[in-house]
Each structure stands twice: as C-alpha cells, then as structure tokens.
Amino acid sequence: MNTPKWHGHATGRTVALAGCAALVLGATGAGTAQAGHHHRDLARQVLGAGDGWASEGAGTTGGAAADSAHVYTVTTWAQFKAALADSPGAPRIIKVKGLIDAVSEGCDALAAEGYDFQRYLADYDPAVWGNDTVVSGEQEDLRAASAANQDQMIKANVPANTTIVGVGRNSGIRGGSLQIKAVDNVIVRNLTIEAPVDCFPQWDPTDDNKTGAWNSEYDGVVVYGSTHVWIDHNTLTDGRYPDSSLPEYFGKVYQQHDGLLDVVRGANLVTVSWNSFEDHDKTMLIGNSDGAGSTDSGKLKVTLHHNRFEGIVERAPRVRFGQVDSYNNHFVVTAGQKFGYVFGIGASSRLYATDNAFSLGSGVSTGKVLKKWSEAPLTAANNYVNGRLTDLIAVHNAEIPAETLQSDAGWTPTLRTKVDHPRAVPGIVDHRAGAGRLR
Incomplete structure (x- = not known):
C-alpha cells in the first residue's frame, strides 16, 4: 500500500472511550437559555435578537436548554461522535477540549486492501489512459472504497438543538467535516477547524477541457437543508496543509481540499459572525447548483458580519439564489497571492454587500473583488478599499465591461447589529475575529 502521507501525525491524546457516560465530565448547570450574548457560561450563550438571519422567528439557541446529563466534554474524535449520537432528540452541549483529530492514524489506515497510489498513477497516466473517458478498473474501484472509508470516518452528523464550543483558546477539530444536515437550531463557536484533507482524490481526465483535474471532497462545515444555524468566532483554515504544499501529478495540482464552509440544498436562516x-481556495459556497431553484428559491438567507478573510482565493462567498447580507467584514488580499475574486454573483442571487473593508496589496485589481457568474443584481454601497470609499460595481464595470453588473438587490436587511464604520472595521475585526477571542 502506498498513499501520500497526509494527516499522519497523532495528536498525542489517547483517551479511551468507555461509553457515553464517560463523556459527561461534570455538570455545568441545567436551565433554559437566557437571551443575548452575555450569559457568563459560553456554552449556554444564544444568538442575540436581531443578529442576522439566524435570529429570525424563534431565533437560535442551540443546546442552551440542555440538562446536566447532556453536557459533554470530549478530547477525542470518537468521543465527539459518540456525544453527537447520544440521546437522540435531547438538547446537548458538546465542549471540545484541545485539538481533536479525525484522521490521527493517517491516510494509510483508511486505504482499502490492495490500493496502491503509484499503481493508480501508472494505470491512469494520460499517456496510457488518454483524456476521453473517465477512469475505471481495479485501482479506481479500490480508490473509491478507500474514499468511502474516509467518508465514514471524518463526517460527523450534528443533531438539532446542539451547541458545539471550544474550551479555552486552543481547541478545535482537525480533518473532520461537521455535517449540519436537515436539522434546526445549531451553534458552533470558538473552534479552530482545520479543513479536511481528501486522502484519495479522483483523477478525472475529461475535466478542464480534457486536460484533466484532481477532484476532492469534504468541507470543514456543511449546512445542508438546515435552519437557524449560528457559526461564530471560529478559525477555519487549511492549517498544516496549505495548497502550496500539495504536489502535482499529470501536470495538475493534487487538490485535496474542498470548501471551508458551505451553505446548500435549501438551508436557511444562517448567521456567520466574527470568524x-x-x-x-474555494472558501464558501452559498447554493451549490444553478438548477436548484426548486429547493433553494426563497431560502439560503445568510448573514455574514465581522468576519476576516485572508489568503482566500475565491468564494467569500459565491452566491446563488440567496438573500445574503454581508457587512463589516475585512477582506485581505496580499500582493502576489493567488486571487480570483471575493463575491461571486450567481444565479438568482440577491447579495447585499455594504460597509465592508478591503485591504488589497499592490497590483491587486479592485475590479476583481466582484465576479459575475450569472445575471443578478446586487447592492454594494459604502465599501472602503485601502481606506477609501469605493463604488465596487462601477469599478468592476469599468475594468471588466464584458461582465457588466446591475445595481440594487431589491431588498434591505433589517436584522443587523451595530454597523461599524468601514474605516474602523480592520482594527475591530482583526483583533476580535476567530477562535480564542471571545469576551
């Protein structure tokens, strides 16, 4: 067996799982949720009134109403998944202590017997296989079986009425994929989430105009068909495995990352704040298909505020269908980094992007902040680029006239907290966004 050596480092933490009862390491107190952000127990804080789309209707309280029997402190991935599965239907609080690793034993431990990456490369080399048909045969079947093993290992299904919170300043999840799927009322806070590395990407020789491409799976967090979700004060990153560290095969990057946070398949009422x-590269997708109007129309309502984006290539976010409110975010693009765009304007989207700050390095085009994928109007007012008020739509249309964008998204957000002046946003957001910075 010969696979690339990713996620081969154990966390050094080997706490045995001895039943779900062992996960309950002490009561934090029962009771109902209290309104607002300032309850002194971080694990029982709820989303404040008027704080983005996730505050609409019943609001978002996560597991704040959990009794003491359903408060878990976990230090391993196995414990974490067990806490998620325990007592279906009960509100729960899961405290993640330290860095837990979903693939602590490395990729080789997930490989199907007989899978050999060097054999895979030899069998599907374009010089041998060509670029006209998708790969098939023994090694592709074994790669798919290996991928299925990883899928089962790293995906963690989050139930309704759940709060997941990191303990202290240095807790989080490495290599796992949080699946918030078809549920209501979830909070994820104070975690450093290192994006999963796909151990077994598939080579598609027909992709990219028949020049081929490596296609990977697994997002750090997926909100799929769920409602009332609050993602707050997390750090989401490629961490130890940046794209710059990935090798090339067949002249193409061996891509092992997908998204950091995707909101798809009719998900609705989501607030993403202070992350x-x-x-x-492909950071955040809101709406995954142009043809998904039957499930996505009238949904995908997402608020993004006081988030920091740095070293991001594209999709911050790319939007389809949704009424997305983006305000008081700080976007940093350094000179020389790979950069595609910030906001992707997709099918039937209604993006309202105002009061944001952009710090663009020398040579980075302001016109590329916006990217037109489909004909859809947006509102983009009172945004500042390098400290100066800038009409992003006008600059885009002047620099890229072949992709003329239309103004006025046709709606105005009402669910906003304090809107800071864009000139103040870099100082505020850079010091307060991310894991370990909750007050």
Missing part, C-alpha cells in the same frame, strides 16, 4: 477564514 477568521484563512489560507484557502
């Missing part, structure tokens, strides 16, 4: 998104 740090770092060093990633």
Whole structure:
C-alpha cells in the first residue's frame, strides 16, 4: 500500500472511550437559555435578537436548554461522535477540549486492501489512459472504497438543538467535516477547524477541457437543508496543509481540499459572525447548483458580519439564489497571492454587500473583488478599499465591461447589529475575529 502521507501525525491524546457516560465530565448547570450574548457560561450563550438571519422567528439557541446529563466534554474524535449520537432528540452541549483529530492514524489506515497510489498513477497516466473517458478498473474501484472509508470516518452528523464550543483558546477539530444536515437550531463557536484533507482524490481526465483535474471532497462545515444555524468566532483554515504544499501529478495540482464552509440544498436562516477564514481556495459556497431553484428559491438567507478573510482565493462567498447580507467584514488580499475574486454573483442571487473593508496589496485589481457568474443584481454601497470609499460595481464595470453588473438587490436587511464604520472595521475585526477571542 502506498498513499501520500497526509494527516499522519497523532495528536498525542489517547483517551479511551468507555461509553457515553464517560463523556459527561461534570455538570455545568441545567436551565433554559437566557437571551443575548452575555450569559457568563459560553456554552449556554444564544444568538442575540436581531443578529442576522439566524435570529429570525424563534431565533437560535442551540443546546442552551440542555440538562446536566447532556453536557459533554470530549478530547477525542470518537468521543465527539459518540456525544453527537447520544440521546437522540435531547438538547446537548458538546465542549471540545484541545485539538481533536479525525484522521490521527493517517491516510494509510483508511486505504482499502490492495490500493496502491503509484499503481493508480501508472494505470491512469494520460499517456496510457488518454483524456476521453473517465477512469475505471481495479485501482479506481479500490480508490473509491478507500474514499468511502474516509467518508465514514471524518463526517460527523450534528443533531438539532446542539451547541458545539471550544474550551479555552486552543481547541478545535482537525480533518473532520461537521455535517449540519436537515436539522434546526445549531451553534458552533470558538473552534479552530482545520479543513479536511481528501486522502484519495479522483483523477478525472475529461475535466478542464480534457486536460484533466484532481477532484476532492469534504468541507470543514456543511449546512445542508438546515435552519437557524449560528457559526461564530471560529478559525477555519487549511492549517498544516496549505495548497502550496500539495504536489502535482499529470501536470495538475493534487487538490485535496474542498470548501471551508458551505451553505446548500435549501438551508436557511444562517448567521456567520466574527470568524477568521484563512489560507484557502474555494472558501464558501452559498447554493451549490444553478438548477436548484426548486429547493433553494426563497431560502439560503445568510448573514455574514465581522468576519476576516485572508489568503482566500475565491468564494467569500459565491452566491446563488440567496438573500445574503454581508457587512463589516475585512477582506485581505496580499500582493502576489493567488486571487480570483471575493463575491461571486450567481444565479438568482440577491447579495447585499455594504460597509465592508478591503485591504488589497499592490497590483491587486479592485475590479476583481466582484465576479459575475450569472445575471443578478446586487447592492454594494459604502465599501472602503485601502481606506477609501469605493463604488465596487462601477469599478468592476469599468475594468471588466464584458461582465457588466446591475445595481440594487431589491431588498434591505433589517436584522443587523451595530454597523461599524468601514474605516474602523480592520482594527475591530482583526483583533476580535476567530477562535480564542471571545469576551
């Protein structure tokens, strides 16, 4: 067996799982949720009134109403998944202590017997296989079986009425994928989430105009068909495995990352606040298909505020269908980094992007902040680029006239907290966004 050596380092933490009862390491107190952000127990804080789309209707309280029997402190991935699965239907609080690793034993431990990456490369080399048909045969079947093993290992299904919170300043999840799927009322806070590395990407020789491409799976966090979700004060990053460290095969990057945070398949009423998104390519997708109008129309309502994006190539976010409110975010693009765009304007989207700050390095085009994928109007007012008020739509249309964008998203957000002046946003957000910075 010969696979690339990713996620081969154990965390050094080997706490045995001895039943779900062992996860309950002491009561934090029962009771109902209290309104607002300032309850002194971080694990029982709820989303404040008027704080983005996730505050609409019943609001978002996560597991704040959990009794003491359903408060868990976990230090391993196995414990974490067990806490998620325990007592279906009960509100729960899961405290993640330290860095837990979903693939602590490395990729080789997930490989199907007989899978050999060097054999895979030899069998599907374009010089041998060509670029006209998708790969098939023994090694592709074994790669798919290996991928299925990883899928089962790293995906963690989050139930309704759950709060997941990191303990202290240095807790989080490495290599796991949080699946918030078809549930209501979830909070994820104060975690450093290192994006999963796909151990077994598939080579598609027909992709990219028949020049081929490596296609990977697994997002750090997926909100799929769920409602009332609050993602707050997390750091989401490629961490130890930046794209710059990935090798090339067949002249193409062996891509092992997908998204950091995707909101898809009819998900709705989501607030993403005070997070740090770092060093990633395809960062955030809101709506995954142009043809998904039957499930996505009238949904995908997402608020993004006071988040920091640095080292991001694209999709911050790319939007389809949704009424997305983006305000008081700080976008940092350094000179020389790979950069595609910030906001992707997709099918039937209604993006309202105002009061944001952009710090663009020398040579970075302001016109590329916006990217037109489909005909859809947006509102983009009172945004500042390098400290100066800038009409992003006008600059885009002047620099890229072949992709003329239309103004006025046709709606005005009402669910906003204090809107800071864009000139103040870098100082505020850079010091307060991300894991370990909750007050």
